[in-house]
Amino acid sequence: MADWTYEKNGCVYPLDGDGLLKGFSHYMRSISAGWIIAQKVVMIEGIRRLVDVGRWIIRTSELTIPRAARESQAEHLIQAMANVCRFRIIHEGDGCTWASDGSMKPASASIEEEKVVLGAATGPSTLVLKIPGRNVSILHGEQIGLIIALMLAGQSSSDAQFCSPIIRILLGLSKTVPRLRNMNGCTYYRWILSLIDRMDTSVKYTCAHTEEDTMEARMNRDADFYASHSHEFKSMVPQSPVPTFHMNDYTFYRDRDGWIESNIGDFINVSMASETSTKLGIGNKYRMSTWAHDESSQPDFPYLRAISAHSAAVQLYARSGQLPTADILVERGKLSSNRCRLGCDEVEDMHHIFVYCEVYEEWRAEAGASVVEWTKEKLNTLEVEEVIANNLLNSAKSLFTDDPLVWPLQKMFFCLGQLPKIDPLINMGGVESGEIYR
Template sequence: DQQTRLRSMNRRSYYRWILRLATDNSLKIIYTPGHSSEVSIPARMNFEADHYASSAQHHRSETFTAPIPTFFMDDYTFYTRDDGWIESNIRTYVKKAQILEASKYMKAPPEYCNMMAYSACSAIVQHYARSGQLPTADVLYSRQKLSDARCRMRCEDIEDQHHIFIQCPCYDEMRTKAADELFRCTNSKLAELGIEEVDRVDLLTAAKSFFSDNESIWPLHY
């Protein structure tokens, strides 16, 4: 049933419009394999259509805008001033909007938040994490200090240690910088100690995957 399938598709009003046009006219829709090595006329026409559709992205000022088929939208369709009609998964849209809004108010942590040294801060965080004292939302929720265990950066997932250090999109940039710095320092130290290239592989692999979903780094998560 095409109508059932269309209910969850992005920009479904356009598809409904096309289907109505196909129903009201003698238009016949035929499947043509795209991005293939076929040289048939339908395949070549499909290639041409893809080519001109892609090229049109570079000439938007010269391209006519298709009318918005509000007459084929759902009976109740969300609308925002910035994005217009929302014909996508509304839960996903709201989730991304919340993360974007929260990121506007994020402040960078102080350069030296504990005893004026990165190593001291790292030691304290590791101590709290290993002893189950790191104040993540799931820990505070279990102790009835919070009413919700979900991430406080509004990404809807449970906020545990693994989520903060590995998954939460709000910290992606920090994780990337930290991973690059860890890899660089590890590689430099191994070279300084004269460790052979063959023996460096495992250590560098571990350093590179420290901020990723790796069972050797996060054994308790699996």
């Protein structure tokens, strides 16, 4: 038992029996996150034994080949690909300097999201490779770029110098550094160190300031060009081999993510959060369907600074399906009829109150007119193009009605704090002007 279980949990073990009845998320800053995530996993996923988590397997027959043989196969493959692909060289270098770079699209993708990560190296020859799997980041792109550079440089007999900042850090390290084991991208770092170890010629770092007009800076810009522009032909970019030969003895794997080498606690946390949000997003009468609506963050003011927190409280109740409307009270046996208690001959649910109830018609019209007025004012100040301005004005007019042209799920969701997607309306003048209007 850990110290904190005496102090904060009355000597109760948190991962079994009564210990599972209490949540610890609010202790995130004072006890180790590992405990909190483990408890959530046991509670939500019902995991009791290691076999409930997964099983140890040798995933492919490839893993039965000795590590050294796999490494040599991978390296031959990369060298062969450089010969076959024959990328055009943009600027001639000095024959011994190499630049490399990585890129990821979409740039903001999280560890769970689909993405394309590319690594590129250019020097006396050039190659771009795509990294398989989803549990990868821009760092892996930069690492594979450097791996390509080292491997292609190793084929020549002259000394090589590299513009990658990664090499400057690594030249002072050895592959047995214990800290490498838990570092993000550790497998690729080990591969880089192994390549440096085996090179016959000396490896040097050379600094390249992008703003200068030196050969190194030009090559850096070329590497950046290959890494970022190859996304336009991503289906034609060859895949890099996965360096399983430098992985820890046991490594996590999930079919849709590939090898998981990021922090496993964080990974489980993100994965559970996205599972919950998917469940909420499609169930519960679409009350939490954030995916269908505008994804930009909500303005803070009504939640944090408004003098009365009433509207925020109403929205919280509405989102959790707890507004005491007649239909809900009938379900709970607190009322005998679900008809509108304000006199309309309709079922009194949240939607009726916010969109159709005649008693509130005047308020709705008044609020609608104000929104249209504010929108007009903003459009005039920003001098927005006419087509875009008309689009935005039409949406503003329909904000409080069930207009199927404006609301993606054919129903008004404003009372749940949602807005129709704004990007398609403002990007008509190009993404750049869309950014400005937002």
